[in-house]
Amino acid sequence: MRYVFFCAGVIAALTTLQIQHASAAEIRVLSIPFKAPLDELGPQFERTTGHKLIIKYAPSAPLRQLIDNGEPFDVVVIFPNLIDELIKQGKVAAGTRVDIARAGLGLAVTKGASKPDMSSTEAFKRALLSAKSIAYAAQGPSGIYFVSLLERLGIGAEIKPKLKPMGAGSLVVGPVAKGAAELGVVSIPFILAEPGVELAGALPGDLQDYVYYSAGVGAAAQDARVAKSFISFLMEPGSTSVMRSHGLERRPQ
Numbered sequence: 001m002r003y004v005f006f007c008a009g010v011i012a013a014l015t016t017l018q019i020q021h022a023s024a025a026e027i028r029v030l031s032i033p034f035k036a037p038l039d040e041l042g043p044q045f046e047r048t049t050g051h052k053l054i055i056k057y058a059p060s061a062p063l064r065q066l067i068d069n070g071e072p073f074d075v076v077v078i079f080p081n082l083i084d085e086l087i088k089q090g091k092v093a094a095g096t097r098v099d100i101a102r103a104g105l106g107l108a109v110t111k112g113a114s115k116p117d118m119s120s121t122e123a124f125k126r127a128l129l130s131a132k133s134i135a136y137a138a139q140g141p142s143g144i145y146f147v148s149l150l151e152r153l154g155i156g157a158e159i160k161p162k163l164k165p166m167g168a169g170s171l172v173v174g175p176v177a178k179g180a181a182e183l184g185v186v187s188i189p190f191i192l193a194e195p196g197v198e199l200a201g202a203l204p205g206d207l208q209d210y211v212y213y214s215a216g217v218g219a220a221a222q223d224a225r226v227a228k229s230f231i232s233f234l235m236e237p238g239s240t241s242v243m244r245s246h247g248l249e250r251r252p253q
Contacts, residue, residue, distance in 0.1 A: 025226045026051070026053075026222070027053050027075060027226060028056075028073045029053055029055040029056070030063055031055055031063075031078070032058070032079070033170035036192070037243055037246045037248065040246075042055065044238075045230060045233045051230070056071075059168035060079060060082060061167075061168075063076075074218050074221040074222055074227040075227050077100070087216065090219055093216065096217040096228065096231075097214055098234075099251045100215050101243050105142055105186065105203045105209055107127065107184070107185055108194075108200065109183060109184075112198075116200055128150075129158060131182045131183045133164055133180075134182065134184070135163075135183070136164070137172050139167050140169045143172075143185075153207075164180070173197045187211040191247070192246060193246070212251065213248075
């Protein structure tokens, strides 16, 4: 009798595993370099659900090019305005946009270098004027804002010869880490993700701006329900603490 019960238990367990395996899915994710939080949250999601994430990263412009060229995806993580454009083009399903997080801008210095005062607008201006070179994301939202901020502070002409334009936010911290740029202005998660640099501080409150990250489900997703479950996972309370550890915060409601 015990043998019968044991066999029945094994059969039930195997049946459960077979069902879970049969319901497991691959989720193709196209993402801007949102890598640090996804490297931590992705495996958690896979363990919890049995689904498999296949993530491809690229800066926003190349990512859009991939989509325009027909790259298949179930979920895209990109800037909100680009999600909206993809919805209008019928490439992201209407009603699926979710604003995941936002990141403030900070100042990066080479690891071990002295950190300039960031406590006020005037202190921040002095730091920029004293620097020999400043890297920024010329094609990204943080860089576009930074250039406009220099004009607003009245130091655009003085700072312009020092600027080192980089193609994307993920590329800003590299020159700082190698000593090719003294400072870098970019969203804080990129600074925290690079071991060769340190965060001197966030921009003063009256100068701060945010880079927003949103997700949407592909209009041609293999399984929209499963794709939505991944986005929902990114919004769970447990995911919030992971986001925060990487310099991200939730968008105020």
